[in-house]
Amino acid sequence: MNATPTLPILPPAMLGILGGGQLGRMFAVAAKTMGYRVTVLDPDPHAPAAEFADVHLCAAYDDAAALAQLAQCAAVTTEFENVNADSMRQLAQHTRMSPSGEAVAIAQDREQEKAWIRKAGLNTAPYRVIRSAADINEECDTLFPAILKTATLGYDGKGQVRVADRAQLQQAFADLGGKRCVLEKMLDLRGEISVIVCRLNHEQVRCFDAAENQHENGILAYSVVPARLPENLQRQAQQYAVQLADALDYVGVLAVEMFVVGEAQELIINEMAPRPHNSGHHTLDACASSQFQQQVRLMCGLPPGDTALLTPCCMANILGDVWPQDGEPDWAAVLNSADAHLHLYGKRQARIGRKMGHFTQLAEDADTAYRLAKQRHSAL
Secondary structure: OOOOOOOOOOOOOEEEEEOOOHHHHHHHHHHHHOOOEEEEEOOOOOOHHHHHOOEEEOOOOOOHHHHHHHOOOOEEEEOOOOOOHHHHHHHHOOOEEOOOHHHHHHHHEHHHHHHHHHHOOOOOOOEEEEOOHHHOOHHHHHHOOEEEEEOEOOOOOOOEEEEOOHHHHHHHHHHOOOOOEEEEEOOOEEEEEEEEEEEOOOOOEEEOOOEEEEEEOOEEEEEEEOOOOOHHHHHHHHHHHHHHHHHOOOOEEEEEEEEEEOOOOEEEEEEEEOOOOHHHOOHHHHEOOOHHHHHHHHHOOOOOOOOOEOOOEEEEEEEHHHOOOOOOOOOHHHHOOOOEEEEEOOOOOOOOOOEEEEEEEEOOOHHHHHHHHHHHHHOO
């Protein structure tokens, strides 16, 4: 999909990014620290990444003039997968685009995504595509209980409904607007993990340690690293992530989410994200390099950096739910600890379920990191 870059892009080149949220913000910090300049395209005048960017193009993602200016960057990346893939393909005609618009288009669509995962020789949950009410028939019965997910534009648990039979499926499909969906069989989940793979080409690829993820209300709450799973299973998860990245001929940072299923602890691929990922935020504080430094390196045609985990840790998300009506949460609960690192995203308005920041708790072992992270989070 992406041709292997030949000449590296070096500072002080201008790098572009589609999206100015927290991932764009942390990308901009990494790029600026490494000596690059940054242009951010985001329609929000208060985009968090704009605080650290040299140029903020405050325009729609498909704005022709803004895209023409972004195309003058030495290379362009994205911070989220719901960006217009056609805009990315258009940019690729004029500048280096990492990841490719084709890879992002696959990640945008659960139907395509699952087909590519299976094409790579990896397992997904049993599923069926529901394009219309006529697809709701006896062939669905083997999947119940199941989860109905919109094929596009779903994230953080949005666009997902649990269903136990055909009647519930019909109602859920109608409630989701009758749009194309994927019906997935619910599995005997014993855990959820993710692996972030950093790939320049087939020879130059590295993975971060697998993160053990815990979700609350469909949103990631904690990531424990290393995952508290057998070492052979963690290595297998890394191998699967590389296998998928190779199948896509992916260039950049790719997060691969997996289910740990049943007593046999079988790994089933859930989905992928063609960008740095929430479960990789611990790399800012606990690894030899961060996922954002890797994003910069790979889009510039540089080999991936060292992904070694320096200390066990637990990343805790901070949502708008913890904000009082007036004022701020008690940040001293985190900042008074010498082994906890706070990151706030500069968002002006706290809302229920909105990711406002995170902190990373370092410790001698994963269990202690998780216990301390939960204690400090509850004190906010």
